[in-house]
Amino acid sequence: xxxxxxxxxxxxxxxxLVVLVSLWxxxxxxxxxxxxxxxxxxxRGESVDDALxxxxxxxxxxxxxxxxxxxxxxxxxxxxxxxxxTTDMSTxxxxxxxxxxxxxxxxxxxxxxxxxxxxxxxxxxPVAPIGGLVTGVxxxxxxxxxxxxxxxxxxxxxxxxxxxxxxxxxxxxxxAHGERTDD
Numbered sequence: 001x002x003x004x005x006x007x008x009x010x011x012x013x014x015x016x017l018v019v020l021v022s023l024w025x026x027x028x029x030x031x032x033x034x035x036x037x038x039x040x041x042x043x044r045g046e047s048v049d050d051a052l053x054x055x056x057x058x059x060x061x062x063x064x065x066x067x068x069x070x071x072x073x074x075x076x077x078x079x080x081x082x083x084x085x086t087t088d089m090s091t092x093x094x095x096x097x098x099x100x101x102x103x104x105x106x107x108x109x110x111x112x113x114x115x116x117x118x119x120x121x122x123x124x125x126p127v128a129p130i131g132g133l134v135t136g137v138x139x140x141x142x143x144x145x146x147x148x149x150x151x152x153x154x155x156x157x158x159x160x161x162x163x164x165x166x167x168x169x170x171x172x173x174x175x176a177h178g179e180r181t182d183d
Contacts, residue, residue, distance in 0.1 A: 031059055032058060033059045033064075034054040034055070034056060035055060035061075036048075036081040037055050037078065037079065038079055039052065039053050039077060041077045043071065044073055044136055045071060045093075047069075048075075049067075049068055049069075052067050054067075062080055062082070063083050065081050065083055065085075071086060072084060072085055072110045072136045072138075073085070087109055087110035087111060093133065093135055094154075097154055097155060098155060098158035098162075099150050100153060100158065101148050101150050101165070102116065102148070102149060102151055102161075102165050103140070103148060103149075103172065104134065104151075105147070106147060107174050108147065109134065110134055110135055112134045112174055113175040114149075114175065115172070115173040116153070118130070118160065118169055119169040119171065121167070127160060130153060130161050132151040132153045133152045134149045134152075137149045
């Protein structure tokens with residue numbers, strides 16, 4: 001008596017729903033988010049506000065950034081803006097100062113004042129600390145290198161600092177930005 005049984009409407013409905021859901025999943029638009037890309041090359045310290053174009057990319061591909069501030073280092077046009085590419089303050093270097101790359105603490109950002117403490121080599125007298133200004137910070141070439149900061153130094157002390165950096169005899173002090181408590 002199979003010919004008398006009811007037609008499989010429930011199965012047909014479920015199969016139809018599976019087909020409709022599959023079609024919707026295949027044909028729906030993929031989600032995107034806006035991300036800033038540079039329209040032109042920028043030098044260190046230039047404002048990025050007027051050099052951006054927002055493009056749609058899949059979510060999660062790049063870390064979100066605000067798209068404002070000043071270039072933390074030279075940036076190439078056409079590249080996406082990344083979190084370490086900008087800083088909140090413009091870092092103008094005094095004329096005649098020299099730049100040197102040195103390992104810096106994680107608290108250092110562009111615009112931070114630092115003191116380079118040069119460790120004396122055996123048999124030599126200590127050297128007075130050298131004040132400088134961080135103009136940019138980036139990750140080292142290897143994962144365990146930490147942060148490398150480009151520090152502007154006065155011309156009369158830059159050579160001393162460069163030699164100490166090359167010999168790995170430099171410790172960097174970063175200016176603290178906290179509330180002062182007088183107890």
